[in-house]
Amino acid sequence: MDNIAKSQFEPAVKSGDREAILRPSVSYWQDAWRRLKKNKLAMAGLVVMIVVTLLALIVPLVSGYDYETQNSSAVNLRPSAAHYFGTDDFGRDLWTRVWWGARISLFIGIMAALLDLVIGVLYGGISAYFGGKVDNFMQRFIEVIYSIPYLLLSILLLMVLGPGVSTIILAYAITGWVSMARLVRGQMLVLKEQEFVLAARALGAKPFRIILKHLIPNALGVIVVQITFVVPTAIFAEAFLSFIGLGIKPPLASLGNLLSDGAAYMRYHPHRLVFPTIVFSLILLSFNLLGGGLRDALDPKMRK
Numbered sequence: 001m002d003n004i005a006k007s008q009f010e011p012a013v014k015s016g017d018r019e020a021i022l023r024p025s026v027s028y029w030q031d032a033w034r035r036l037k038k039n040k041l042a043m044a045g046l047v048v049m050i051v052v053t054l055l056a057l058i059v060p061l062v063s064g065y066d067y068e069t070q071n072s073s074a075v076n077l078r079p080s081a082a083h084y085f086g087t088d089d090f091g092r093d094l095w096t097r098v099w100w101g102a103r104i105s106l107f108i109g110i111m112a113a114l115l116d117l118v119i120g121v122l123y124g125g126i127s128a129y130f131g132g133k134v135d136n137f138m139q140r141f142i143e144v145i146y147s148i149p150y151l152l153l154s155i156l157l158l159m160v161l162g163p164g165v166s167t168i169i170l171a172y173a174i175t176g177w178v179s180m181a182r183l184v185r186g187q188m189l190v191l192k193e194q195e196f197v198l199a200a201r202a203l204g205a206k207p208f209r210i211i212l213k214h215l216i217p218n219a220l221g222v223i224v225v226q227i228t229f230v231v232p233t234a235i236f237a238e239a240f241l242s243f244i245g246l247g248i249k250p251p252l253a254s255l256g257n258l259l260s261d262g263a264a265y266m267r268y269h270p271h272r273l274v275f276p277t278i279v280f281s282l283i284l285l286s287f288n289l290l291g292g293g294l295r296d297a298l299d300p301k302m303r304k
Contacts, residue, residue: 046286065095157170158241239280243256255280
């Protein structure tokens with residue numbers, strides 16, 4: 001035995017090698033970001049979304065024109081160095097009006113997302129956590145709200161309160177959070193039976209602390225994905241209402257009324273329709289691509 005080399009009893013893989021072949025320790029969000037970066041379409045959507053948002057914020061401030069000043073000597077001009085997107089039938093600069101409209105649309109989309117976060121997430125979390133009679137009552141109330149068509153409610157409110165950004169947001173505040181509440185409730189019904197929630201209860205944590213500190217953070221992946229789809233849905237709803245003349249009224253610019261005006265002049269002045277359509281399509285496409293990428297990146301089943 002003494003003649004047998006000690007190397008024969010050493011493990012084939014040394015401790016340093018074992019550590020080298022193990023997967024590096026990364027958090028859930030770091031791993032999700034790594035997978036998101038590999039999704040080229042999702043990253044393209046993120047870049048486009050950032051660029052469009054920056055243009056919507058900056059262009060109206062530095063363009064040298066505003067969205068409402070009329071100029072009778074510059075009516076329906078084609079795109080040029082002076083007016084990048086041309087002008088409309090009142091001589092207003094379309095470059096400024098399009099990006100101002102994009103700002104309005106993004107603002108409505110962001111407000112819709114915030115309403116989903118505040119109302120939908122809390123409502124769904126409370127309903128799932130308490131369960132029983134509380135859950136039954138809250139779900140019946142959701143069914144009543146869900147039965148009210150958003151467009152019909154929007155039209156009624158616009159007729160009573162008058163067109164405007166605040167009216168459109170109010171209409172969404174009444175009905176738009178329902179889908180988020182249902183999604184969060186389904187996710188938290190599973191989470192509330194997990195060991196960490198039972199441990200928090202045993203330690204005497206209050207229900208709202210458990211909901212805010214344990215349940216919502218663990219459902220954050222689903223919430224983030226849903227938010228990326230809520231924003232384009234709200235933007236499309238505003239554009240539709242403005243397109244049919246019930247939303248935001250001129251001279252205030254929105255992508256919806258710009259598309260409506262451009263459609264009337266499509267044959268003779270196509271630039272009035274082409275540029276708002278491109279910006280509108282880029283906004284919707286970027287959010288949908290990013291949402292699809294986040295859905296895959298935040299899915300634990302996709303983790304390798």
